[in-house]
Amino acid sequence: MKNYFTSESTQGISFLHKRVFALLMILALFVSSCSSQNDDLTTDPVVTSKTTVTLPDTGQATSYTSTSGEDADFTINSPSFTDNGDGTVTDNVTGLIWQKTDGGEMTFEKASTYCKSLNLSGTNDWRLPTSHELFDINNFDKVNPALNTVYFTITAAEYWWTSEPRADDAANVWVVNAGGGIGAHPKAETVSAGGSKRFHARAVRNPKSSSVSVDHFKDNGDGTITDNYTGLIWQKIQSSLTMTWEEALVYSNDLSLAGKTDWRMPNIKELQSLNDEKLTKPSFNKNFFTNISSGNYWSSTTMQNSTTKAWDINIDFGIVSYNVKTLKEYVLCVRGGLD
Numbered sequence: 001m002k003n004y005f006t007s008e009s010t011q012g013i014s015f016l017h018k019r020v021f022a023l024l025m026i027l028a029l030f031v032s033s034c035s036s037q038n039d040d041l042t043t044d045p046v047v048t049s050k051t052t053v054t055l056p057d058t059g060q061a062t063s064y065t066s067t068s069g070e071d072a073d074f075t076i077n078s079p080s081f082t083d084n085g086d087g088t089v090t091d092n093v094t095g096l097i098w099q100k101t102d103g104g105e106m107t108f109e110k111a112s113t114y115c116k117s118l119n120l121s122g123t124n125d126w127r128l129p130t131s132h133e134l135f136d137i138n139n140f141d142k143v144n145p146a147l148n149t150v151y152f153t154i155t156a157a158e159y160w161w162t163s164e165p166r167a168d169d170a171a172n173v174w175v176v177n178a179g180g181g182i183g184a185h186p187k188a189e190t191v192s193a194g195g196s197k198r199f200h201a202r203a204v205r206n207p208k209s210s211s212v213s214v215d216h217f218k219d220n221g222d223g224t225i226t227d228n229y230t231g232l233i234w235q236k237i238q239s240s241l242t243m244t245w246e247e248a249l250v251y252s253n254d255l256s257l258a259g260k261t262d263w264r265m266p267n268i269k270e271l272q273s274l275n276d277e278k279l280t281k282p283s284f285n286k287n288f289f290t291n292i293s294s295g296n297y298w299s300s301t302t303m304q305n306s307t308t309k310a311w312d313i314n315i316d317f318g319i320v321s322y323n324v325k326t327l328k329e330y331v332l333c334v335r336g337g338l339d
Helices: 015-043 108-117 131-135 245-254 268-272
Strands: 081-083 088-091 097-099 159-166 169-177 182-186 217-219 224-227 233-235 296-302 309-314 319-324
Touching: 108 159, 131 159, 131 169, 131 182, 131 268, 159 182, 245 296, 268 296, 268 309
Parallel strands: none
Antiparallel strands: 081 088, 088 097, 159 169, 169 182, 182 319, 217 224, 224 233, 296 309, 309 319
């Protein structure tokens, strides 16, 4: 770097002027350093906002009740994939590109390294998916695996790793299971770590070269919350009463809120999209969903291979599982679009 304090640069300047000059240069260097640090902060991947993403439907097309409002009654963003013929599959709804055949059973640590070092289809920007990314390729008209196997190769996987440890216990990592659920499991459960279950790694990449980030939620001041990540609008204050699955469908259909009557019970992907893996008890953002109650919340999605049950989420930790439809659970209603 050029030395601004040589005799040539200060020739003919009085001693006092030299001191002032030196102080000005130090101040300039300090401002430049702060600016550089701020530039680094703006590109840090750990940010409080996220790029908007279109949420795929669950793929459930079969009707399981005569009561209106179940998952199969709505088509918003039908799942759509393209086999690229090079070992990769493009999700045409989200734009993400996936590894067609997973990398096999491995520890969580190896899974992370494996994905980062993967060179596939001439690209090397692969990584482990987030919980939401991995959950969103599930197809809830199928089970074991709950995937569209026209595009994704069937393997021996019982679970697939995500990139996210549980917020309160890094020894547990979020995984999607072959049945379609998602939850955090001990890293030691996989075979390679001495356990008895098969946790596999499936890499993903995002080909988008640029993106615009937005704040996650907006309180609309009318009893509704807009999720800027998905464009969905949510009921802010859920019913204080628990209800059966059928009762929840009726309640959602009858809801009139903020001048709108097109409210419905969310499908399981929509419901899981509210989960924040950095939060626990509740795992939904209580700054916006201010009266959210601990417990289970119904989705409109029926369990395909056991139709007396429906998918739900427990918001103590955000675990997606299922229960018999006659149990009483909470419901939080949703409507699509931004109008």
